[in-house]
Amino acid sequence: MDSANINDEVFGELKKHWAWMLSLGIVMVILGVIGLGMTVLFNETVVMYFGFLLLFGSGVQLMQAFRAEAWKGRVWHVLIALVYIVGGIIAVTEPVIAGMTLALLIAWTLIVIGVLRLVMALQMRGAAGWLWTLLGGALSVVLGVMIINEWPQSGLWVIGLFVAIEILFAGWSQIMIALAAKNYTAKDAATAS
Numbered sequence: 001m002d003s004a005n006i007n008d009e010v011f012g013e014l015k016k017h018w019a020w021m022l023s024l025g026i027v028m029v030i031l032g033v034i035g036l037g038m039t040v041l042f043n044e045t046v047v048m049y050f051g052f053l054l055l056f057g058s059g060v061q062l063m064q065a066f067r068a069e070a071w072k073g074r075v076w077h078v079l080i081a082l083v084y085i086v087g088g089i090i091a092v093t094e095p096v097i098a099g100m101t102l103a104l105l106i107a108w109t110l111i112v113i114g115v116l117r118l119v120m121a122l123q124m125r126g127a128a129g130w131l132w133t134l135l136g137g138a139l140s141v142v143l144g145v146m147i148i149n150e151w152p153q154s155g156l157w158v159i160g161l162f163v164a165i166e167i168l169f170a171g172w173s174q175i176m177i178a179l180a181a182k183n184y185t186a187k188d189a190a191t192a193s
Helices: 004-017 019-039 038-068 074-093 094-121 132-148 158-192
Strands: none
Touching: 019 038, 019 158, 038 074, 038 094, 038 158, 074 094, 094 132, 094 158
16 A cells, blocks of 8 residues: 555545644643643542543433343442442542542552553563663653652642643644644645646
C-alpha cells in the first residue's frame, strides 16, 4: 500500500473537515491551560463529576437489579449499587476528602506500576527501547512518592492537574492531526493540478 492510500485510509473525511478538529484542539488547549491555572477548582469539579457518575450508575444498577426477578446475582447487584451510592454521595458532598483519597490511590498505583515497569525494563536490558521503559518506571515511582510526600495537600490539586494535562495534550494532538490532514489535502490539490 503506497503512502497516498495510507493517508486516504487514515484521514478519510477528515481531509474535508480538518478545520473543525483544529478548532476543537485549540479549545481543548485553552481549557487545559486554564485548568493548569485552576487545579484546585478543577480537582473539585472532576471529583464531583465522578460522584455524579457513581450516583447515576447506582440508579441504573438498582433498576436492573429490580427488573431481573429470580436472578441469583440480585442481592450482590443491590449491594454494589449501595456502595456506588455511598461513594457518589461522599464525592459530591465532600469533594476535598474524596480528592485526597483518590490522590493517595493514584500515588500508590503509580508506585506499583513504576516498580513493575522497572522490573520489566531490567528483564529487557539490552533490547531496543529498554531505557525508555526504565525511565518511564522511574518517573512513575518518583511521581507517586511526590504525591505521597505532599499528601494530604496533594489531594487538593493532583487530580485537577492530571486532567488539565490530559486535556492540554489531547488538544495538542487534535491540532497536529488536523494540520496533517490539511497538509495532505493541500498536497492532493497540488498533485491534481
